[in-house]
Amino acid sequence: MDAELFPRDRTEPAPGAVHLPDWLPPARQRELLRACREWARPPAGLRTVHTPGGGTMTARQVCLGWHWHPYAYARTVVDGDGAPVKPFPAWLGELGRGAVTDALGADAAASAPYDIALINFYDADARMGMHRDADERSDAPVVSLSLGDTCVFRFGNPRTRTRPYTDVELRSGDLFVFGGPSRLAYHGVPRVHAGTAPPELGLTGRLNITLRVSGL
Ligand SMILES: O=C(O)CCC(=O)C(=O)O
Numbered sequence: 001m002d003a004e005l006f007p008r009d010r011t012e013p014a015p016g017a018v019h020l021p022d023w024l025p026p027a028r029q030r031e032l033l034r035a036c037r038e039w040a041r042p043p044a045g046l047r048t049v050h051t052p053g054g055g056t057m058t059a060r061q062v063c064l065g066w067h068w069h070p071y072a073y074a075r076t077v078v079d080g081d082g083a084p085v086k087p088f089p090a091w092l093g094e095l096g097r098g099a100v101t102d103a104l105g106a107d108a109a110a111s112a113p114y115d116i117a118l119i120n121f122y123d124a125d126a127r128m129g130m131h132r133d134a135d136e137r138s139d140a141p142v143v144s145l146s147l148g149d150t151c152v153f154r155f156g157n158p159r160t161r162t163r164p165y166t167d168v169e170l171r172s173g174d175l176f177v178f179g180g181p182s183r184l185a186y187h188g189v190p191r192v193h194a195g196t197a198p199p200e201l202g203l204t205g206r207l208n209i210t211l212r213v214s215g216l
């Protein structure tokens with residue numbers, strides 16, 4: 001990673017979509033990583049996701065609160081070991097509210113509590129195609145936290161998978177929030193930069209945690 005003379009700035013790549021670099025201090029990153037490692041254990045642990053068209057997602061996933069499977073939510077791991085999904089902890093909801101307040105202001109913080117976490121683990125070859133987070137029944141902003149390796153996060157528009165989009169570099173500790181007119185924007189992860197995680201974190205690869213309000 002190149003050294004930097006100036007801190008990275010907050011940016012708004014699309015209306016309602018905000019990138020806050022270095023939002024999570026190193027100690028909170030380590031705490032969140034420790035929690036992710038617990039959540040990834042079976043039952044209802046980290047799994048490979050298969051899509052109805054016969055595809056396999058390269059990022060492996062574990063869910064809290066509600067289990068996402070293409071393209072719906074359930075209370076048990078219906079496409080895996082069948083176990084009940086792990087509970088969504090209150091402290092993660094507080095983190096989500098704080099994130100939305102910092103990114104979009106207190107008025108944007110959802111009245112309904114955050115109750116879903118999708119945790120994706122990317123190894124060096126993993127990526128995620130352009131998609132919308134459209135299986136929730138709430139227009140509350142999606143909160144995305146990144147740990148470990150830096151990635152290219154492609155953030156687009158609600159109409160098409162293609163341009164216009166902006167490529168944002170998401171590093172360990174970065175926050176990205178998308179709500180309002182960008183809540184249903186297409187986004188994806190075309191690339192992970194292997195070996196770029198902060199060495200003191202102790203993670204090989206990348207974790208992304210998205211927090212959502214189910215409305216279910
Ligand atoms: O890994 C990321 O940064 C994005 C993850 C994502 O888009 C999702 O879980 O729906």
Ligand SMILES: [Fe+2]
Pocket residue numbers: 131132133187
């Ligand atoms: Fe997504």
